[in-house]
Ligand SMILES: [Zn+2]
């Protein structure tokens with residue numbers, strides 16, 4: 026969040042709390058922070074409210090804004106704070122937690138016990154708060170302020186505590202910024218991949234199959250196939266080899282690799298057969314390392330050995346966290362493990378980086394940053410300081426050499442090593458975690474991977490884990506939102522819809538379709554007894570890139586009248602010429618239509 030927006034949003038939260046206290050006497054106050062894109066405040070209200078109540082609160086807020094009430098800071102002793110908030114049980118709870126150090130001023134756990142607390146007062150309203158605030162309420166631009174929605178939230182996020190009413194609002198530096206934000210919100214709703222997935226007939230979820238297990242239609246499958254094919258083709262060019270390692274693995278392997286201890290909660294329950302326990306594969310690494318061992322004795326001369334696989338993995342995501350394609354229980358990773366020497370980490374990282382850039386650029390994800398996740402102090406990590414340091418140094422150095430901007434997240438590493446995650450911004454400015462590159466000094470030793478080094482000694486290889494798009498399902502969900510369902514021509518499930526003007530043009534329509542199919546275009550003929558305009562509208566709603574209208578004139582001239590899904594009319598074009606144009610666009614994976 027832009028730092029200058031924090032005091033603005035925080036001040037708006039106080040103003041909202043004052044307005045609610047006036048309109049709902051007896052309301053009890055919870056927390057009211059500034060958040061990404063706005064602010065909220067939690068209340069225990071004397072009666073339930075609905076979104077219809079928001080305009081009145083907003084109107085009262087705007088009056089308070091006009092009053093230009095200064096925000097005044099005060100430092101109160103614990104006793105004075107208790108007296109100040111005597112009628113506010115949640116604030117008393119917070120004062121008590123601050124005084125014992127059970128909670129810090131920003132809700133963090135375990136802080137130093139406070140001897141005094143900070144408050145801010147404007148008009149007749151005082152809140153427990155560390156600030157910062159604006160100088161006075163008049164600095165809030167009233168026309169850039171809007172209340173958005175209502176939700177339920179437990180006090181301190183604990184469902185054993187009372188449930189409060191959370192009111193979300195937003196405020197920006199100007200009306201223009203507010204309007205842009207509201208446009209993005211609206212646009213995000215329109216682009217929601219769960220909604221578009223249904224409308225475009227790409228995928229479904231069924232109660233008979235189970236939660237988080239998507240079913241793909243022929244249209245959805247062709248998009249999956251093309252996405253994976255593109256990565257596979259690019260990987261092959263970059264010297265990766267593809268393998269296949271199935272869906273089930275003996276649990277013992279995960280005990281060896283460390284996943285059993287570190288990842289068990291994310292695995293599906295065990296299956297037992299004749300005393301042997303199996304698990305659905307939650308990741309490929311142990312399988313690839315086992316395959317590496319089975320492939321015979323290895324030498325440094327074969328390195329780097331790059332093993333890639335499109336494998337469907339099964340992860341036990343909590344039901345409540347499942348969301349469309351972006352959080353599923355069956356996900357197909359474009360996974361790869363590179364077996365290499367320590368000296369090769371940097372060049373392999375660079376290779377993976379270039380591959381990732383090539384793929385993301387094609388989808389116009391050109392704005393991304395990298396999060397470098399390091400070990401931090403928590404106990405979940407395998408102890409081997411020297412190896413961790415070496416891996417961390419290698420990743421930092423690779424990022425620096427490649428001039429990639431990154432920020433560090435302590436304590437976010439995988440249990441076996443540090444990782445670099447790519448956070449890409451979509452056209453609405455939302456961040457998605459897609460690609461990842463991870464360095465592993467731990468698992469290969471546990472699984473007993475070895476190679477003959479240059480000096481003839483046996484050594485353990487380093488393994489670099491790498492995924493380009495992350496998972497096919499999640500990436501498809503993101504792509505649907507990125508393109509608002511209007512896929513680039515090379516990816517569109519149906520690229521061309523042929524629209525015969527009358528039944529007598531059906532024969533020519535079928536001829537055109539056959540010509541185009543012969544060049545691998547995905548073509549349909551709309552043979553319905555609908556009017557031409559209705560057919561064009563339906564094809565447009567399906568976001569089909571080209572509508573080819575054929576009637577007497579077109580038949581005569583061996584041409585097609587081309588309409589784009591954008592509404593543009595290219596008029597009649599000779600069939601050969603159209604075919605050449607479309608082929609070039611597909612071959613270049615262009616985002617253009619002409
Ligand atoms: Zn405040």
Ligand SMILES: [Zn+2]
Pocket residue numbers: 308309310362490491
């Ligand atoms: Zn892996």
